[in-house]
Amino acid sequence: MDKVLLKKLLGQGIMVTPDTAEEVTEGDYEKIMSEAERPKILDNRRLHEIRRGQKIRVISGEAQRAEVTAKDFFEYYKNKIRLLGPAIMRKLTERPVSINKMRTGQRNTLLGIVREPSENGFYLEDLTGRCEVSTRAQETRENDVIGVSGLFSGQKVFADRVVYPELPIKKEIKTTDQQAKLFFGLASGNTDEVAEKFQRTWQGEACGFLINQVPDFRELVVVASGAEHAEKKTIRAAQAKIAVMLGGKTFRVQFIQATKNDSVENLARASGKRRYVVAEKEIPAQPEDASMIDEDTDIVFLGEAENSGHANYKGYTFVSAGDRFVVIDLRTRSASLTDF
16 A cells, blocks of 8 residues: 555545555556546546546446336435425425425415326325415426425415426536537447447547437447547436546536427426426436436436437537437537438
8 A cells, every 4th residue: 555645645635445545556646637537536446447548437327227116216206305305495485384284275385296287287296295286387297396385275276386496507618629529319229330430430539429229228328439449338227427538628418318209499498497307117226316417417418309409508508319410519519410
């Protein structure tokens, strides 16, 4: 164990796990310092990625639960309210009450999850019960975590206010000085052929995200190509967070399989308003990962649509893949369509 080296890493704000401390060398230190995004915790897996010069790093999303139980659903909803609740409560003027403690004839404020539509609104659920909400709000969708204020008649809540978490405005739009690109598209079961064509076609650094339909599921295939080497990772997940190093900087891409065949502009606004949540049947092993768009995400890949598209919203770039490929120039963060 090199105590001097460990002290240097600690001085840079990097914690080293005990087993990695026995393995890390001065040469590793130089590579770690050259990383665009230095690790806060250095373990064996991250050390080996740095040694290989790995461009693709899966932050989360590889694990998938084969069967979802009632307990899983309970934890899923509890985590969603825990994660999104604070953002909603900051915008509420009154402290929310539980559904089972509402008072008839009085104004009540609730925090819960939209379960299904009703004739004049929707049914809202929290951990204590369920109630019908009558509202003119047209944007609410199933699985939204929202706040509601209105008069409780004893049968339903007549809401005059619906509050969403809202995605915060991104203060810094990350770009590169070097030529580097991202592309998004459908592989149509031909990921190897598309990946090889991609590597032959693009000059300089680039990374592609391909959706491949497999029985009962969608795979996300990530291909990174550069001057020195190429990488390919396949992720079986309804959502995933991936960090890609291109042009000397790390870009974070969050993949979310959208559940509605809508335009990317509408999906971008919807995602920004409610920090988009995946369908219940696609709950990953860590439900909290699927509950919101991370503030440090740069590009949000919304999966398949009838037509490819892109939109910028609050500093985030939203992309959907369909009939064409979407290409993002990381020097400008501008997007275009191609028939690659």
